[in-house]
Amino acid sequence: MTAVSNADTSLILRCQDNDAAAFNEIVARYKNRVYNYICRTVGPGADAEDLTQETFIRAYMNIKSFQSRATLNTWLFRIATNICIDHQRKVKRIQSNIVPLQREDADNEEDVQMDIPDTRYNPEDMLLTKELNKELSKALLDLPEKLRTVILLHDIEGLAYEEIMEIVDCPLGTVKSRLFNARQTIRKKISHYLNSSV
Amino acid sequence: MKCDKIQPMLSAFIDNALSARDTWEVDRHLAECHECQRSLNEMKRTIKLLHDISAFEVSADFDAKLQTKLSELQPKPDRLMWIKGLSRMFRPRLLPAWGAASILGIVLVMMVFFNQKPIRTVNMNTFPATEANFVQQAKVQNMAFSAVNPLEDVSIANLSAHPSGQLGSNANASE
Incomplete structure (x- = not known):
């Protein structure tokens, strides 16, 4: 963790000295994590990729204002969270008769997940895992x-409580x-899967 | 402790984020409550499933698209330090404190204001050379002055602007 933080700090210092290669390294290191977080927040698709790009553009524009009291990890997820909130407000405002997001996105997600082979289970298990x-x-x-936001950051992205406190600006x-x-809430929604011991 | 107190602690219990005493309480309760044990196991499995959920990855042309956008931009210069300080001072977490401080400030100002009023009254009584007295004196001077120089516009306001009583002495001189 400390090694990662130190590496991030040196990357940021290089970025603040206008080193473009350092920023590319930050993008390479975090793009999939940020994209995954945004997909889970707004649903997968073209919007999610655009929002991921917006996150990195905003980070690039404000890299000189970055304060070392926050970690790069926390900072990027904070930017992504704000961008997602703005996006969802915009979507709500524009589309008064919006189709529920989960229905539309679940289809896209199915396509994405079809591309990921998983050989750990037999076909029945795979089907069940896909369903799950x-x-x-x-x-x-x-x-x-x-x-x-909190469950994605903690249980999927693996951030610590203290980092989440900083991102959502709330007490412990x-x-x-x-x-x-x-x-x-999630446990109740998938309780039938939990009881059937996948 | 009862189940309704223990259940909300299970999440933090799994993350080892409870105090030593709460951990001990939850441990003790779990040893004898099958319902809470079941909840704990289900929650652990939910977390495991969330952890193992398949991850999304960006498309192959993500980097190229981003580079195109970034090539047209320049990082903004660092904001001024005082703006940083101000934004940190007024962050949402501190707003209740600022609210309380503002109310306290208003109460203090009001207390000072209402405490001053009686002092003013006492001052007016003690020292007769106040506005009301001066205006009264000016009226008398105005009457005397206008009797001598009827064409000059000597209003009470003009007389009030000369509290040293120069006009009064002028009036005396012309007399």
Whole structure:
């Protein structure tokens, strides 16, 4: 963790000295994590990729204002979170008769997941795993934004409580209770899978 | 502890984020409550499933597209330090504190304001050379002055602008 932070710090210092290669390295290091987080927040598709690009553009533009008290990880996820919130507000405003996101996105997601071979299970298990993935993705998209942000950052991106506190700007108790509520909601939604012991 | 107190702690219990005492309480409760044990196991499995969920990856032309956009841009210069300081001072987490401080400030100002009023009244009584008295004196001077120089516009306001009483002495001189 410290080694990663040190490497990130040196990359940022190089970026602040106008080293373009250093920024490319940051992009290479974080693009899939940020994209995955955005896909889980707004649903996969062209929008998610555009928002990921916007995240890196905003990071690039503001790299000189970056303060070393935050980690690069936290900073990027904070930018991505704000961009997703803005995007969702915009979508809500523009489309008054919007089709529920999860229905539209679940189809796209199915296509994406079809491309990922998983040889760990037999075909029946694979089908069940695919179904479960779909169910989980839907459950995540259905969560209220505040709960979803916390569970994505902690359980999928593996960020610590303290980092999440900084990203969502909430005290520790709030982060813990949001995480509990999010996990509890997801658990209830996939309880039939849990009971059938996948 | 009862189940309804233990259940909300299970999430933090899994992450080892409880205090030593709470961890002990949850451990003790779990040893004898099958319902909470089941909840704990289900939550652990949910977390594992979330952890193992398939990840999305960017398309092959992501880097090229990003490079095209970045080539037209330049990083913004560092913002001024005082803006940073201000934005940190007024971040949402501190807003309740600022609210409380503002209310306290308003109360203090009001207390000072209402405490001053009686002092002013006492001052007016103690020292007769105040505005009201001066205006009264000016009226008398105005009458005397206009009797001597009827064409000059000597209003009470003009007389009030000369608290030293020069006009009064002028009036005396012309008399």
